[in-house]
Amino acid sequence: MIYGRELIERLEKEIQATYEVMERRNERIRNWETDEDDCFMSIRAEEHSLQGNRDKIRLIKDGGCAWFTEYATMDGTLVDAHWCDTRYGWRLRVTMPDGSVVWCGGKKSLANKGLKRVLCLRPAWYAYKSPYRGLLGAYSGSYELFPSDYNYATGEPAGADPIEVRDCED
Secondary structure (H helix, E strand, C coil), X not given: CCCHHHHHHHHXXXXXXXXXXXXXXXXXXXXXXXXXXXXXXXXXXXXXXXXXXXXXXXXXXXXXXXXXXXXXXXXXXXEEEEEEEECCEEEEXXXXXXXXXXXXXXXXXXXXXXXXXXXXXXEEEEEEECCCCHHHHHHHCEEEEEECCECCCCCXXXXXXXXXXXXXCC
């Protein structure tokens, strides 16, 4: 696995290669060999690639970790929680430490069920996501941060527990 300084160097090379491809395309457009309208997908893909690689470099330089919103009981035990689109609107499905399932609709509902939002520091990485498929998916997607199994700054595997937990201030 490549990580740390070596990964930053690789990402910087990818950025440089992308700029070279963009310059060759711009030269073809200036020479009337192609039209900019014919290149809209490659332009967009290269913009995505540049931004994704910059974000990854920044994450590695910042230690490879990011804060994620999670849910816990009032005593601080993390719980498994997922947002679901139900017939009553978006609700949070929470599996409690005892295995029971509760549904919550908002901040007041969380407190009534003995839950709270917390911020967890975990190793993170970026992935390209889009709600669509095909050309629309390629065009409209973006890089999103997700909790990773590895810290790409240090190369260490992530543990099951977060590095640090803080209460949300909302």
